[in-house]
Amino acid sequence: MGADQLDLLYPEHLRTSMRRADQALGAAGFDALVIHAGRAPVQFLDDQEYPFKPNPHFKAWVPVVDTPHCVLIHRPGDRPKLLFHQPSDYWHKPSPIPQESWTRELSIVPVQSSAETAGHWAKLGKVAFVGPPEAFGDAEREAVNPPELLTRLHYERALKTDYEIECMRRANALGARGHVAALSAFLDGKSEYGAHLAYLDACSQREEEMPYNNIVAYNEHAAILHYQRLERTAPQPRLSLLLDAGAQYRGYAADITRSHAAAPGAYADLITELERAQRALCAEIVPGRDYRDVHLSAHRALGDLLHRVGLTNLPGQAAMERGVTSVFFPHGIGHLLGLQVHDVGGVFADAAGHERKRPEGHPYLRLTRLLEPGVVVTVEPGIYFIDSLLAAAHADARREHIDWTLAAALKPYGGIRIEDNVVTTAAGPENLTRDAFSRLSA
Ligand code: GLY
Ligand code: MN
Ligand code: MN
Numbered sequence: 001m002g003a004d005q006l007d008l009l010y011p012e013h014l015r016t017s018m019r020r021a022d023q024a025l026g027a028a029g030f031d032a033l034v035i036h037a038g039r040a041p042v043q044f045l046d047d048q049e050y051p052f053k054p055n056p057h058f059k060a061w062v063p064v065v066d067t068p069h070c071v072l073i074h075r076p077g078d079r080p081k082l083l084f085h086q087p088s089d090y091w092h093k094p095s096p097i098p099q100e101s102w103t104r105e106l107s108i109v110p111v112q113s114s115a116e117t118a119g120h121w122a123k124l125g126k127v128a129f130v131g132p133p134e135a136f137g138d139a140e141r142e143a144v145n146p147p148e149l150l151t152r153l154h155y156e157r158a159l160k161t162d163y164e165i166e167c168m169r170r171a172n173a174l175g176a177r178g179h180v181a182a183l184s185a186f187l188d189g190k191s192e193y194g195a196h197l198a199y200l201d202a203c204s205q206r207e208e209e210m211p212y213n214n215i216v217a218y219n220e221h222a223a224i225l226h227y228q229r230l231e232r233t234a235p236q237p238r239l240s241l242l243l244d245a246g247a248q249y250r251g252y253a254a255d256i257t258r259s260h261a262a263a264p265g266a267y268a269d270l271i272t273e274l275e276r277a278q279r280a281l282c283a284e285i286v287p288g289r290d291y292r293d294v295h296l297s298a299h300r301a302l303g304d305l306l307h308r309v310g311l312t313n314l315p316g317q318a319a320m321e322r323g324v325t326s327v328f329f330p331h332g333i334g335h336l337l338g339l340q341v342h343d344v345g346g347v348f349a350d351a352a353g354h355e356r357k358r359p360e361g362h363p364y365l366r367l368t369r370l371l372e373p374g375v376v377v378t379v380e381p382g383i384y385f386i387d388s389l390l391a392a393a394h395a396d397a398r399r400e401h402i403d404w405t406l407a408a409a410l411k412p413y414g415g416i417r418i419e420d421n422v423v424t425t426a427a428g429p430e431n432l433t434r435d436a437f438s439r440l441s442a
Helices: 003-028 056-061 101-105 114-119 147-157 162-187 192-203 219-223 266-282 291-309 316-321 387-394 397-401 404-413 432-441
Strands: 032-036 071-074 081-085 107-111 127-130 215-218 240-249 252-261 376-379 382-384 415-417 420-423
Touching: 003 032, 003 056, 003 101, 003 147, 003 162, 032 056, 056 071, 127 147, 162 192, 162 240, 162 252, 162 376, 162 420, 162 432, 192 215, 192 240, 215 219, 219 240, 219 404, 219 415, 240 415, 252 266, 252 415, 252 420, 252 432, 266 291, 266 376, 266 382, 266 404, 266 415, 266 420, 291 316, 291 382, 387 397, 387 404, 420 432
Parallel strands: 032 127, 081 107
Antiparallel strands: 032 071, 071 081, 215 240, 240 252, 376 420, 382 415
């Protein structure tokens, strides 16, 4: 699909955003919506800014991700208006007014200051303001982020438009390129830091453009779920690479994990086993499926896997019930993905925000919803050798059910995670990640 296709999809996406906003405004009793893009926070005692991360509500409407202080105004029945911040500033290079084809769908008004911006919503009636509270003044304070309105928008955001899915296809294409480059760097003997730089270069994205910090974990670092350091020297020997890294396209995220062995052996075999289980779990991403059941299905499948390879003497269901699978797989099977890497609204039962409870004993599951066409999720089973969790199991009844010699032999490899981004469709799962890797190698 070329750039023109994305341009064709945007008008329908915008209409969907407007329709959802109209309903949410009506339900919450507001006349108009003002969404602030936010601004870059300034460091304490300094004049240096942290990287700017736009308000996800803002980038849901317009693909403007690098320009703080912009504002989107929507009043039902009117053409949406984008107030595009263009200060007179000789310290920085102001963003040029966008000219791409999507701009034909809205009115774009250059603004220079906050005072000028506020003038645009003075006569709109009862306005709901959405954005970081500090972006608004005292006059707006009362109506910033009204909960009922936000809850409705968050619930509906799980249902992606065709435009959004295409953005995520492209984010996956970028991420797949990065993964191939980082794996080469690992195999060439580069450090975690070197693999990280290779990743960014292949995606042509700055670190701050990544949807989350790259997790580039060699050897036992792969046991740290959100490992954040980047060692400058490569360990000897290099045994394993766990790479959890995505990319963004027009503000939409990819969230991809691959695990690699430096050489054949028990760890490489475990990757092959997990790969098979992960593919089977991806096949469960279909309309009507309760995502909580996908999570429990993952525990059973991983229990069977751990039993097959000899890490536990209990078969899947029993391994899950006795808490053995949670020793090796201590996080959720996945989450909503979109404008944020962990997109909001994962535990809502409906637009009013009633909660769908997590299964007992699974506090880290971020998504409990029923799957519907358009819902994009990650599927990311993992098997890790984590000191603290192994020690806890060794100290209780689970001690009898784990092969401690095999666990010790695999500990230097850290762990494995395999993570794909999958779209729920009426025709079955669309795996954005595997499709992206396949296209690269075609
Ligand atoms: N990269 C964070 C996650 O997989 O949820
Ligand atoms: Mn994830
Ligand atoms: Mn991830």
